Amino acid sequence: MSSLTRLRAGLLGAVLVIAASPGSAATGDLPELGPNVTVGRLPAGGGTFIVRPVAGAPLAAIELWYRAPSTGFGPKPEPALARLAAQVVAASKPIVGDPLGKAVSDAGGRLGITVYSDSIAISAIVPATAARKIVKTLTTAYFAPVFTDDGYRAAQRDVSQESQISAFDPETVVRDTIFAQLFASGPQHFPSLGDPKDVLQISSADAKAFATRAFRSQNAILVVSGAVEPGVADAAVGGRPEDSDAAPEPPASPEIAADAESVTKNFAEQVGGYGWIGPGISSASEATAMDFIADYLFRSDDGYVTRRVSDKFPDALLLGQFITLHDPGVMFVVYSSKGDTSNLRRLIDDGFAAIQKPLEPAAFAAALEAFKYHLLTDLQTPTQMADNFGWYSVEGAAEYAPGVKGERGLYFQAADALTPDFVASVAQKYFAKAPVVVTLRPSPPPQKGKP
Amino acid sequence: MRGALAALALLCLMGAAPAPPPIARYPTALATDLGATKLVVESDADSAISGVQIFVAAGLDRESASNNGIAALVAECVIRTPVNGMPLRDAIAAAGGSLTYTVDGRSVHYYLEARSEHLAALVDPVAQALANPDFSVPTIAAGRASLIARQTEFESNPLSVGIQMFRRSYYATGAGQPALGNSATLAQLSSRDLGAFYRANYKRRAVLSSVVGSVTPELSDGLKRLAGGLADGPVAPVQERARPIPASAPRIVAHRDVSAPWVVVGFAAPAPSSRDFGAMLVLETLLSGAFERNSTTTLGFLERSIGAFYLYDSTPASLVVYVNGSQVDPSLALRELLLVSRSLSQRPLGADTLRHFKAAAQGQFLADSVNLSDRAYLLGAFSSQGLGDDSINSALDALQRTTAADVQRVAKAYLQRYIVALVLPRQTPGQ
Numbered sequence: 095m096s097s098l099t100r101l102r103a104g105l106l107g108a109v110l111v112i113a114a115s116p117g118s119a120a121t122g123d124l125p126e127l128g129p130n131v132t133v134g135r136l137p138a139g140g141g142t143f144i145v146r147p148v149a150g151a152p153l154a155a156i157e158l159w160y161r162a163p164s165t166g167f168g169p170k171p172e173p174a175l176a177r178l179a180a181q182v183v184a185a186s187k188p189i190v191g192d193p194l195g196k197a198v199s200d201a202g203g204r205l206g207i208t209v210y211s212d213s214i215a216i217s218a219i220v221p222a223t224a225a226r227k228i229v230k231t232l233t234t235a236y237f238a239p240v241f242t243d244d245g246y247r248a249a250q251r252d253v254s255q256e257s258q259i260s261a262f263d264p265e266t267v268v269r270d271t272i273f274a275q276l277f278a279s280g281p282q283h284f285p286s287l288g289d290p291k292d293v294l295q296i297s298s299a300d301a302k303a304f305a306t307r308a309f310r311s312q313n314a315i316l317v318v319s320g321a322v323e324p325g326v327a328d329a330a331v332g333g334r335p336e337d338s339d340a341a342p343e344p345p346a347s348p349e350i351a352a353d354a355e356s357v358t359k360n361f362a363e364q365v366g367g368y369g370w371i372g373p374g375i376s377s378a379s380e381a382t383a384m385d386f387i388a389d390y391l392f393r394s395d396d397g398y399v400t401r402r403v404s405d406k407f408p409d410a411l412l413l414g415q416f417i418t419l420h421d422p423g424v425m426f427v428v429y430s431s432k433g434d435t436s437n438l439r440r441l442i443d444d445g446f447a448a449i450q451k452p453l454e455p456a457a458f459a460a461a462l463e464a465f466k467y468h469l470l471t472d473l474q475t476p477t478q479m480a481d482n483f484g485w486y487s488v489e490g491a492a493e494y495a496p497g498v499k500g501e502r503g504l505y506f507q508a509a510d511a512l513t514p515d516f517v518a519s520v521a522q523k524y525f526a527k528a529p530v531v532v533t534l535r536p537s538p539p540p541q542k543g544k545p
Numbered sequence: 546m547r548g549a550l551a552a553l554a555l556l557c558l559m560g561a562a563p564a565p566p567p568i569a570r571y572p573t574a575l576a577t578d579l580g581a582t583k584l585v586v587e588s589d590a591d592s593a594i595s596g597v598q599i600f601v602a603a604g605l606d607r608e609s610a611s612n613n614g615i616a617a618l619v620a621e622c623v624i625r626t627p628v629n630g631m632p633l634r635d636a637i638a639a640a641g642g643s644l645t646y647t648v649d650g651r652s653v654h655y656y657l658e659a660r661s662e663h664l665a666a667l668v669d670p671v672a673q674a675l676a677n678p679d680f681s682v683p684t685i686a687a688g689r690a691s692l693i694a695r696q697t698e699f700e701s702n703p704l705s706v707g708i709q710m711f712r713r714s715y716y717a718t719g720a721g722q723p724a725l726g727n728s729a730t731l732a733q734l735s736s737r738d739l740g741a742f743y744r745a746n747y748k749r750r751a752v753l754s755s756v757v758g759s760v761t762p763e764l765s766d767g768l769k770r771l772a773g774g775l776a777d778g779p780v781a782p783v784q785e786r787a788r789p790i791p792a793s794a795p796r797i798v799a800h801r802d803v804s805a806p807w808v809v810v811g812f813a814a815p816a817p818s819s820r821d822f823g824a825m826l827v828l829e830t831l832l833s834g835a836f837e838r839n840s841t842t843t844l845g846f847l848e849r850s851i852g853a854f855y856l857y858d859s860t861p862a863s864l865v866v867y868v869n870g871s872q873v874d875p876s877l878a879l880r881e882l883l884l885v886s887r888s889l890s891q892r893p894l895g896a897d898t899l900r901h902f903k904a905a906a907q908g909q910f911l912a913d914s915v916n917l918s919d920r921a922y923l924l925g926a927f928s929s930q931g932l933g934d935d936s937i938n939s940a941l942d943a944l945q946r947t948t949a950a951d952v953q954r955v956a957k958a959y960l961q962r963y964i965v966a967l968v969l970p971r972q973t974p975g976q
Contacts (some may be wrong), residue, residue: 130591130695148588150757151915152569185841195841200901202908204843221569221904221911252840259847321569396638408694460639467641467660470593475915500593 103278124494127483128499132324138332140237140311141342145327146319148476154225154320155476157217158236159342159484162308164209166284171281172296174288176308177209178253179301180216183235185252186245193245194218194235201216201228211273211282212346212420213488214308219477222321228331229318237311237333241302249301254290259287265413266346266430267328267359268367268532274280275357275530276371276424280348310334313342317484320476345420345490354530358389361534365411365430366439368529373520374421375489382508384425386418387466392427398463400444400458414442420489425524450521452514466509469496568945569911574924576934577765581749582772584765584918585928587757587937588636595758596658596917599671599771600925603746604652606783606859608719614692614726615734615742619678620646620653621688622739626674633674642667650720650859651785654925656918661759668767673700676774678743690729696725703801707809708854708865710797712967715811717786720859749775755925757917785860787813788950793966800971805871808879809966812959814855814862818931823899823943824955827899828889829855830906831952832866836873836881844963858926864959877954890957893949906944913948 124133132145165171184194184205191197198205202221216236219229247334260266270285277283311333318326350371373380391399403412410431417424422520431438453461473479479497486495496505574587578787589595603616609779624634624644637644644658655675659667699705713721748774790813833853837844846852849873856863868878894902913935914923927936 149572149591151911151920152909152917153570181841193841199843200904201912202904202906204908204912206840207842219912221908223569248839248841252842255848256842263847396643402692409697465637465639467594467643470660471643471658474592474594474917477915516565 099300121414124197125487127492128503131483131498132149132327134327136309136314136316136327136330138231138335139338140330140333141314141316142487143316143318143327143330144487144492145324146311146317146483147322147324148319148479150321151476152222152321153219154222154318154322154326155217155219155477155480156225156228156232157215157317157484158232158478159213159215159315159317159488160308160313161213161345161488162279162304162313163212164214164279165284165306165308167301171284172300173222173284173286173292174253174257175296175300175304176214177207177256177287178249178293178296179305179308180207180209180214181249181253182241182245182298182301183239183305184216184250186187186242188235188240191231194231197231198228203228203276209286211280211284211286211348213485215481215484217477217480223321225318225322225326226329229316229326230331233311233314233316233330236309236314237331239302239309241298241305241306246298246301250293253287253438254293255390255461257287257290258285259292262362264361264363264365264411264430264534265428266444267361267534268365271357271532272367272369272426272530273424275354275532276351276369278349278351280346282346282348310340311339312337312340315484315487317480317487319479319483350422356531356533358533358535360537362536363430363534364435365428365460366435366517367426367428367532367534368422369426370524370527370529372416372425372524374423375418375491376421377529378494378508379419379511379516380520380523381416381423382505383512383517384423385418385522386437386462386465386509386512386517387449387521388414388425389468390418390461391449393464393468398448399442402441402445403429403438406452406466410438414440418489435545446521446525450518450525452518455514458514461513462509462512466501469505469509473497552747553958568941569907570941571920571937573722574935574937576928579765579769579772581777582752582754582769584768585753585755585924585934585936586760587755587924588760589758592661592758594658595661595664595756595760595764596656596663596921597668597754597756597768598918598921599655599657599675599768600652600753600755600929601654601675602652602751602780603717603742603749604648605650605722605724606785607742607746607781608722610719610722611705611730611958612734612738613719613722613730614655615738617648617692617725618656618688618731618734619686619739619743619747619766620648621691622628622680622684623655624675625679625684625687626677626679628670628673628792632930633670633678636670637667638668648724649925650716651929654922658917665760665761665763665767668764668771672767672771672774675747675771680739680743685699685734685736685739689734692725692731693728696723696727697741699723699725701802703803703807704809706801706866707807707867707966707968708811709919710799710968711809711811711864711865712859713962714795714966715787715790715813716859717788718784720722720785731873737960745781747775748778748780749773750777750778751775753925753929755921755928756926757921758890775874787861787863790964794962795964796967798922798967798969799967803968803970805869806875806970807870807968808868808875808883809968810866810879811964811966812864812866812867812962814864814931814959815942815955816860816862817927820943821951821955821958822940823945823947824951825855825959826906826910826940826944826958827902827947828956829853829864830909831902832864832882832885832890833903833909834902835885836878848872851882857930860930883963886956886960886963890953890960896949899947899949903944903947907941910941941947
C-alpha cells in the first residue's frame with residue numbers, strides 16, 4: 095500500500111459525512127464552503143472545482159475525483175478496471191506534450207491514483223509554482239483521455255505490481271475480505287485493486303470505454319489546495335463537446351449481505367479482523383458518533399484500546415477505522431501479534447464493550463476535545479485538505495467536510511452535539527450484533543513425501 | 546538497471562540549458578532573542594493548528610557507550626512526569642494537543658502541537674515537567690519498557706538495522722549509537738544516572754525553540770519561561786567527529802529475521818551549512834531515482850527497490866543508499882550504484898539532467914517538509930547548524946544555486962569512499 099493510500103485510509107478513519115445529496119458533480123447548486131474556499135463550475139458545462147488556498151509549505155495538491163465503480167459500469171464486474179483505466183490515461187503520450195506522469199515528475203512532483211469501491215482520485219503533489227501547469231495537464235489528460243498501446247502495457251505492468259504488493263498488506267486483505275462478506279454485490283463486494291490476474295485480463299478496449307465514460311469533465315470534481323491563488327482552477331480545460339449533455343454518475347447501490355458469514359483465508363502470517371455495517375452518509379449524528387468511537391478506541395498512540403494493546407503486546411499491529419461511505423458505512427478492526435492472538439482480541443472486544451456504556455463526563459469531555467484536535471491536525475497539509483474536500487464532494491456532501499468553515503462548520507457542530515449517552519446508544523445499535531470475522535493464517539507446511 | 550546507467554550516461558552528455566525552474570518559498574522565518582534562549586518562527590496565516598519544537602542539546606553525542614539510551618530515557622521520564630495529577634503526555638492529550646519527542650545526534654527535541662489558541666497554555670505544563678522531571682523508579686521502569694519495545698520493533702526493520710550498522714561504524718561519538726538505547730545499558734541506568742545527565746545537559750542555554758503556525762506574545766512568553774525554568778550555566782562542548790572511511794570499502798554483516806537481503810551503502814556527506822549542501826541534495830535524489838524502475842505513478846516505500854536518505858541530523862552528516870533485495874538483485878544494484886557514483890565524479894551532468902534532478906530534489910524536499918512537525922524541526926535544526934534564521938528557504942536557495950560542477954565536485958569528494966552494511970536472512974535459528 096502506498097503512503098498516499100495509507101494517508102487516505104487514515105483520513106477516512108477520522109472523518110465524518112453528515113448528509114448527502116446523490117451525484118452532484120455537474121448538477122444542482124454549488125456547495126457553500128465558506129469564505130476561504132473558491133467553488134465554481136469547470137469550463138464548458140463540466141463538473142465542480144474547489145480551491146482551498148493554505149498558507150505554509152509551497153506545495154499544491156491537485157486532485158481529480160470521480161464517482162465511478164471500481165469494477166466498471168457493465169453487468170460483469172471487472173475488479174481493477176477503474177484503477178487500470180486511470181493508469182493508462184496517465185501513462186499514455188498525447189499527440190502534443192508529455193504523458194501526465196512525466197509532466198508531474200518533471201515538475202518535481204508526485205503522482206498517485208487511489209481507487210475506492212465507488213470512487214477514484216488522481217492526485218498530483220507539486221511545487222506550488224507548477225500548480226497552473228499541472229491543473230491544465232491533468233484536466234487535459236482525463237477530460238479527453240488518450241489511450242496508447244505503450245500506455246496500456248506500462249499501466250498493466252505498474253498496476254499488477256501494485257496489486258501484487260497490496261496482496262501482502264494485511265490491512266488491505268482483511269478490509270477487502272470484510273467488505274466482500276458484508277456486501278453481497280456491487281463494487282464494495284470486490285477488492286478495488288483486484289489481483290494481478292484480474293489486471294492482466296482487462297482488455298484495452300474495456301479500459302478505454304470505462305475511461306471515456308468515467309473521466310468525463312461533467313463527472314469530475316477538481317480540488318486544489320496549498321499555496322495557490324484562488325483563480326488557479328482557471329487553468330482547467332473543458333471536456334469533450336460530445337459529452338456536454340451527459341449527467342454525472344450516480345452512486346452505486348450495494349446490496350448488504352443478509353447473513354454475512356465469517357471467513358478464514360491463507361496468508362503469510364496470522365492476522366485477525368472483524369467488522370460491522372454502520373450508518374450511512376445521511377445519518378449525520380450517528381456517523382459522527384462512529385468517527386468519535388474509532389478515534390477514542392483506536393487512535394494511534396493514545397486510543398483507549400491502542401494503549402492497552404501496546405502495553406501488553408508491544409509488537410502488535412492494530413488498526414480500527416470507521417469508513418464513511420454513501421450508504422452504509424463500515425467499522426472494522428485489524429490486529430495481529432506473534433503467537434496466540436486470543437488475548438489481544440479480548441482487549442479489542444473489551445473496548446467495543448466499554449464504549450457501549452456512557453463514558454464518565456470528564457473522560458468524555460477530554461475525549462471529545464482530543465477528537466476535535468485530531469480532526470484539525472489531520473487537515474494540516476495540502477494533500478489532507480484536498481482529500482477531505484474531494485472525498486466529501488464525491489459523496490455529495492461537500493458542505494459537511496470537517497475542513498469547511500473551520501470549527502464553525504457543520505461537522506464540528508455535529509461533534510459538539512455528541513453526548514456520552516448518544517455515543518453509547520450508537521455503539522449499542524451497531525455493535526450488538528455479531529460482526530463478520532476474518533481470520534488470516536499461514537497455510538500448513540506440506541507433508542514430507544507428498545507433492 | 547543497466548538501462549538506468551546507460552540513460553544516465555546519455556543524460557550527462559545532453560546539451561542546452563532551458564530556463565531554470567521557478568523557486569518555491571516558505572513563509573519567511575524570523576528569530577526572536579528571548580534572552581538565554583532563541584525562538585525561530587515561521588508564521589502561517591489563519592493556521593488552525595500550530596506546533597513548537599523545543600530543542601535541548603542533550604542528544605546522542607552526549608552519551609557514552611555505557612549509558613547509551615539515557616537521552617531517550619530522560620525524555621521518556623519528562624513526558625511521564627505528573628502534571629496536574631496525570632502524566633504530562635496524557636494531560637496534553639486531554640487538553641486537545643499532542644506531545645512527542647525524538648532523539649537525534651545533536652539534540653532531543655520535544656514537539657508540542659495544539660489548536661493555535663491553546664498552544665501557549667500548554668507550554669507551561671511542559672515547562673513544569675522539564676524543570677522538574679520525575680526520575681522515580683516506577684517512571685523509569687515504564688520509560689525503559691517503552692524504549693525496549695520500540696527498540697525491538699526497530700530491530701525488525703532491516704533498513705533501520707542497516708542504517709544503524711553504518712552509523713555505528715562511521716561515527717566516533719555517541720551519535721553512532723542507537724537512539725533508543727539497548728536493553729543492556731537501559732537496564733543499568735538509575736535515577737542517579739538520569740539526574741546527572743539531566744543536570745549536565747538540560748540548561749537554559751541549551752534550548753532553542755521553533756514554531757510553525759500562529760505565534761502570540763503569550764506563546765513567546767511561555768517559551769521564555771520554559772527556558773528560564775532550567776538551570777543557568779554553560780553548555781559543555783561536545784565532539785562531533787566521524788571516523789575516516791577507508792578506501793577498502795569495509796563490509797559489515799548482520800543476520801535478522803528477514804525474507805531477503807538488504808544492502809545499505811553509507812557515505813560521508815556535507816553539513817547543511819556547507820556550500821556543498823545543495824549538490825548533495827541533488828545527489829540524494831539522483832541516486833534514489835536513477836535506478837528505480839519506471840512507473841507512471843510515484844512508487845511508495847514498499848514498492849521501491851532503491852532509495853537514498855541524506856542524514857543531516859548528526860554532525861558530520863552522512864548519506865545512505867539502500868537496496869531492497871526482495872525487489873532487485875542486490876549485488877547487481879550495488880555494482881551499478883558504485884559505477885554511477887564514480888561516473889558522477891568524472892563528468893558533469895548535462896544541463897537538462899541537472900535541471901530535472903534539481904526539480905526532483907526540490908519536490909522531494911518540499912514533500913518531506915510539509916507538515917508542522919517537520920517544518921518546525923527543519924527550522925530549528927537548520928538554524929542551529931548555521932543556515933540563518935530563514936533557514937528552510939536558505940536550504941532551497943542552496944539547491945537553486947547548485948551547478949553541474951558542484952555536483953561533480955561533491956560526488957568526487959564524498960561518494961568515492963563508502964561502508965557497506967549487509968542485513969541478511971538468518972540461515973539457521975539463532976544465527
